[in-house]
Amino acid sequence: MKALVYHGPGQRSWDTVPDPTILEQTDAIVRIDTSTICGTDLHILKGDVPTCKPGTILGHEAVGTVVEVGSAVTNIVAGDHVLVSCITSCARCRFCKEGRYGQCTGGGGWIFGHTIDGLQAEFARVPFADTSLYKVPEGLTDEDVLFLADILPTAYEVGVLNGGVQPGDTVAVVGAGPIGLATIMTAQLFTPGHIVAIDLSDARLEKALEVGADSTINNGREDAVAMIMELTNGLGVDVAVEAVGVPDTFELCTEIIRPGGHVANVGVHGHSATLHLETLWIKDITITTGLVDTKTTPQLLKLIQERKLDPSLFATHRFSLSDTEQAYDTFAAAAETHALKVVLTAEPVPALPAHVGAAKAEPAGVS
Numbered sequence: 001m002k003a004l005v006y007h008g009p010g011q012r013s014w015d016t017v018p019d020p021t022i023l024e025q026t027d028a029i030v031r032i033d034t035s036t037i038c039g040t041d042l043h044i045l046k047g048d049v050p051t052c053k054p055g056t057i058l059g060h061e062a063v064g065t066v067v068e069v070g071s072a073v074t075n076i077v078a079g080d081h082v083l084v085s086c087i088t089s090c091a092r093c094r095f096c097k098e099g100r101y102g103q104c105t106g107g108g109g110w111i112f113g114h115t116i117d118g119l120q121a122e123f124a125r126v127p128f129a130d131t132s133l134y135k136v137p138e139g140l141t142d143e144d145v146l147f148l149a150d151i152l153p154t155a156y157e158v159g160v161l162n163g164g165v166q167p168g169d170t171v172a173v174v175g176a177g178p179i180g181l182a183t184i185m186t187a188q189l190f191t192p193g194h195i196v197a198i199d200l201s202d203a204r205l206e207k208a209l210e211v212g213a214d215s216t217i218n219n220g221r222e223d224a225v226a227m228i229m230e231l232t233n234g235l236g237v238d239v240a241v242e243a244v245g246v247p248d249t250f251e252l253c254t255e256i257i258r259p260g261g262h263v264a265n266v267g268v269h270g271h272s273a274t275l276h277l278e279t280l281w282i283k284d285i286t287i288t289t290g291l292v293d294t295k296t297t298p299q300l301l302k303l304i305q306e307r308k309l310d311p312s313l314f315a316t317h318r319f320s321l322s323d324t325e326q327a328y329d330t331f332a333a334a335a336e337t338h339a340l341k342v343v344l345t346a347e348p349v350p351a352l353p354a355h356v357g358a359a360k361a362e363p364a365g366v367s
């Protein structure tokens, strides 16, 4: 089969590799119909994630069709249309039993495109298929559910739920990339009073307004702290979500938070940030961190099914799976291309069971 293989920092290629096979009887083999690229894949390519070894197939977000299951798989059968999520769950370890699948110590967690071969490929092996795959309800397209593989549960769990957004709250979302935008989208489930998006890019801030932010601050040319204090009568925001992953934006969140407020860190940090306890010790604030668990995926799926959430606007560009390399170039040059999420679509396979396949023949090329 063909797959996008990481060959060490700065090196990737669309290679011919062996087809995946069932290794454990709890595995399934999934034909990838639709996949996408994450900012974390770019971190890997920069060499920031040394636990991802050269030779690994990248990608941890996909929708596909099950083609084979191991003898111990009871809930999933060949032909099922499934969401393959960034997090895999063994369902048996202490953390999985608490719903903290991201911290799985039984062989799951974030493994695709990290410690095992990933999903930017024609086929993939999915460990713990029964407890890691989600059947896609009839009537939903691949693109309807694709962003449940990572950005929606990440934003909702690590941003909105950890931040404890309440009705009427003033919420600041620092960083309006796919994660920040998904935070703005899912925060509205709690009817906050005001959402302010903060970013350096006007294009991203425009998108933030589209997904439901009430106001924006370009902290490249505006004084974010002064503007937030003006907005909140000098108090600060109730919830600040850090969705960038650099020291400046974490520190900004701790400057704009009101006494008793919550800072929810979502960003992946490569450097230490300063925690200004000399000003924060008296403010009763809560700071949370977290890796997505994807335990809210069924809940978010229901909201998409009921058309209460519409993640389709995250898809800005479409490519054929065989043009994954070109898709990486477009995604990595987001400042010029304004890419948010690029959708990679496999050629349809007419031989697959009738209810899957045919509807997914998206036109190839940049939209």
Ligand SMILES: NC(=O)c1ccc[n+]([C@@H]2O[C@H](COP(=O)([O-])OP(=O)(O)OC[C@H]3O[C@@H](n4cnc5c(N)ncnc54)[C@H](O)[C@@H]3O)[C@@H](O)[C@H]2O)c1
Pocket (backbone or CB within 6 Å): 038, 039, 040, 150, 154, 158, 174, 175, 176, 177, 178, 179, 180, 198, 199, 200, 201, 204, 219, 243, 244, 245, 246, 248, 249, 265, 266, 267, 268, 269, 290, 291, 292
């Ligand atoms: N915790 C988790 O489980 C988890 C899961 C997925 C992604 N992440 C992380 O979430 C973060 C956001 O992901 P993304 O895909 O949206 O990233 P992205 O790079 O697409 O977006 C980041 C945004 O931050 C803006 N930005 C950069 N520097 C800024 C600054 N100084 N001030 C204000 N805005 C600034 C950029 O203009 C961009 O719009 C990343 O660090 C990513 O690795 C965390």
Ligand SMILES: [Zn+2]
Pocket (backbone or CB within 6 Å): 038, 039, 040, 041, 060, 086, 150
């Ligand atoms: Zn990701």
Ligand SMILES: [Zn+2]
Pocket (backbone or CB within 6 Å): 089, 090, 091, 092, 093, 094, 095, 096, 097, 101, 103, 104, 105, 106, 107, 108
């Ligand atoms: Zn586990």
